[in-house]
Amino acid sequence: KAGVTQxxxxxxxxxxxxxxxxxxxxxxxxxxxxxxxxxGQGLQFLFEYFSETQRNKGNFPGRxxxxxxxxxxxxxxxxxxxxxxxxxYLCASSPRGPDTQYFGPGTRxxxx
Amino acid sequence: GENVEQHPSTLSVxxxxxxxxKCTYSDSASNYFPWYKQELGKGxxxxxxxxxxxxxxxxxxxxxxxNKTAKHFSLHITETQxxxxxxxxxxxxxxxGNLIFGKGTKLSVxx
Numbered sequence: 001k002a003g004v005t006q007x008x009x010x011x012x013x014x015x016x017x018x019x020x021x022x023x024x025x026x027x028x029x030x031x032x033x034x035x036x037x038x039x040g041q042g043l044q045f046l047f048e049y050f051s052e053t054q055r056n057k058g059n060f061p062g063r064x065x066x067x068x069x070x071x072x073x074x075x076x077x078x079x080x081x082x083x084x085x086x087x088x089y090l091c092a093s094s095p096r097g098p099d100t101q102y103f104g105p106g107t108r109x110x111x112x
Numbered sequence: 113g114e115n116v117e118q119h120p121s122t123l124s125v126x127x128x129x130x131x132x133x134k135c136t137y138s139d140s141a142s143n144y145f146p147w148y149k150q151e152l153g154k155g156x157x158x159x160x161x162x163x164x165x166x167x168x169x170x171x172x173x174x175x176x177x178x179n180k181t182a183k184h185f186s187l188h189i190t191e192t193q194x195x196x197x198x199x200x201x202x203x204x205x206x207x208x209g210n211l212i213f214g215k216g217t218k219l220s221v222x223x
Contacts, residue, residue, distance in 0.1 A: 004155075042213055043213040044213075048210060056209075056210050090155055099144040100161065101158070103156045104155050105153075105154055106155050
C-alpha cells in the first residue's frame, strides 16, 4: 500500500498570507490527524477528522482550520500567517483513529 | 493538563550497546502507547506500540515495557546499529484517544 502523501513538501509564504496544505491518507484509512512540529514545542496536535467530520481539536487559534473530503483526503488551512507558524506540518492517517497512526513526510512551511 | 515526559533528551551509545528511553504519562486513562522514529527530513515512523492490557512487547531488537501503576513505559533497543541513529518519540493517548507526544530523544550510535 502507498503511504501517506502530503503536498506540497515545501512552502514559503509571507506574514498575513494564507496557506492550504493537502494530505492523502493510506487507502482505506478514514481518520486523518494533523500535527505541528517545531523545535521548541515538539509535536502538537491540531485536529482530527473522521468521515468528513472534525472529531477532535487541539489548542490552536481559529486561524487553523481543516476539512476532509468523501475520499478521506484532507486539507488544512492557516489564515493570516504569523512568523511563529513556521513549522513542519504533519498529517497522519489511521484505519479508525486516532490511536494507530501513520505519518506522512510533512510540509515544511516557512513564514517570512 | 495532560503531559508526557521523556528522558533523556540525548543519548549516545557505542554500536552494539543497548539503548533505553523512558517516558512518564499523567493521564491514568491512557491505554495506548506508541513509539516513533524520525529521521532527518522524514515524518515519524511507527516502530512499536503497546496497549494497556500488555506489560511487554518485543519485535526483533526492539522492546517496549509498560508499568501502569507507575505510569511509565520504556523503549529498549538492543545491539544498536548506526542506522538506529534518529530522534525517538513516545506518545500516549488522552481524552478521546488523541495522542500527546514526548519531546523526543536524539539517539546517536557511534560505529
